Amino acid sequence: MFQLRCTVRNCSHVLELKNDGLRCEAGHHFDRPKGGYWNLLQPQDKKSLTPGDTQDAVLARHRWLERGYADGLIGALKPWMKLGPGGRAMDLGCGEGTFGPALFGDSPAGYCGIDLSKKAIRLAAKRWPEGTWVLANADRFLPAAESSVDCIVSLFGRRPVQEIARVLKPGGRCAVAVPGEEDLIQLREQVQQTGRRRSRWETVVEELEAAGLKFQQHQRWQTSVELAPDAIADALAMTYRAVRRSQNHRAEQLASMTVTLAADLILLHG
Numbered sequence: 390m391f392q393l394r395c396t397v398r399n400c401s402h403v404l405e406l407k408n409d410g411l412r413c414e415a416g417h418h419f420d421r422p423k424g425g426y427w428n429l430l431q432p433q434d435k436k437s438l439t440p441g442d443t444q445d446a447v448l449a450r451h452r453w454l455e456r457g458y459a460d461g462l463i464g465a466l467k468p469w470m471k472l473g474p475g476g477r478a479m480d481l482g483c484g485e486g487t488f489g490p491a492l493f494g495d496s497p498a499g500y501c502g503i504d505l506s507k508k509a510i511r512l513a514a515k516r517w518p519e520g521t522w523v524l525a526n527a528d529r530f531l532p533a534a535e536s537s538v539d540c541i542v543s544l545f546g547r548r549p550v551q552e553i554a555r556v557l558k559p560g561g562r563c564a565v566a567v568p569g570e571e572d573l574i575q576l577r578e579q580v581q582q583t584g585r586r587r588s589r590w591e592t593v594v595e596e597l598e599a600a601g602l603k604f605q606q607h608q609r610w611q612t613s614v615e616l617a618p619d620a621i622a623d624a625l626a627m628t629y630r631a632v633r634r635s636q637n638h639r640a641e642q643l644a645s646m647t648v649t650l651a652a653d654l655i656l657l658h659g
């Protein structure tokens with residue numbers, strides 16, 4: 390499994406597997422809850438302002454990905470994800486775990502997915518028990534040593550830039566996906582009655598460059614799909630944009646529609 394570090398404040402010792410739990414040399418201990426993931430959450434993390442996605446959002450994302458709407462995106466990302474022997478990848482805000490096995494299926498021992506939602510991490514561990522799945526707050530501390538990770542992945546997930554810069558190996562890769570300007574634009578136009586377009590990838594590059602990473606490549610992924618009403622409801626429920634009750638109500642009246650899916654994919658090096 391992926392070698393984890395202790396998340397107790399100011400500890401960060403290696404966690405060794407002992408009697409089906411993890412223990413560090415300072416005596417901190419983490420049980421393995423049923424369900425095949427590690428709970429490295431600290432008491433202060435539970436009070437986080439961003440407690441992770443709600444169960445509804447996680448399940449909507451799960452159904453969405455099961456329908457295959459991200460298959461093309463996975464194909465576009467794959468060339469950036471090769472891990473050599475002994476290589477390590479960390480997926481920040483991994484969600485319900487479709488992307489881990491799709492991108493790193495050949496290297497289960499090198500993969501670690503982190504999420505703050507118990508529902509998400511449970512689904513992920515069930516899908517791919519060979520990977521290492523961690524319930525933790527990626528914004529506080531990444532459970533890895535300095536310069537030890539070959540590939541950081543953040544797919545519509547978290548970007549704790551200082552922590553990314555700390556754990557990434559020199560020359561290691563950081564691959565980020567953010568929603569593209571046109572993502573779900575037809576839906577946003579109908580439901581929010583604004584459909585504001587905005588491009589965020591340049592800002593993400595600036596933030597990561599400020600922490601010392603070097604920009605390598607940007608590519609735009611875009612496709613068009615016909616969505617049935619149940620898929621439209623899931624697109625709204627899983628989305629990062631808060632959907633208010635009134636908007637939900639308008640969504641219920643939507644018929645099938647053709648919708649653009651778009652993401653900006655960015656590659657940086659440590």
Ligand SMILES: C[S@@+](CC[C@H](N)C(=O)[O-])C[C@H]1O[C@@H](n2cnc3c(N)ncnc32)[C@H](O)[C@@H]1O
Nearest residue numbers: 441442482483484504505506526527528544545
């Ligand atoms: C938009 S979802 C993307 C999930 C997955 N990468 C995907 O593309 O399907 C964002 C994920 O980040 C998780 N998350 C939010 N805050 C977090 C935090 N502080 N630490 C770890 N994960 C977090 C949420 O629970 C959610 O699963």
Ligand SMILES: [Zn+2]
Nearest residue numbers: 395400413417
């Ligand atoms: Zn410890």
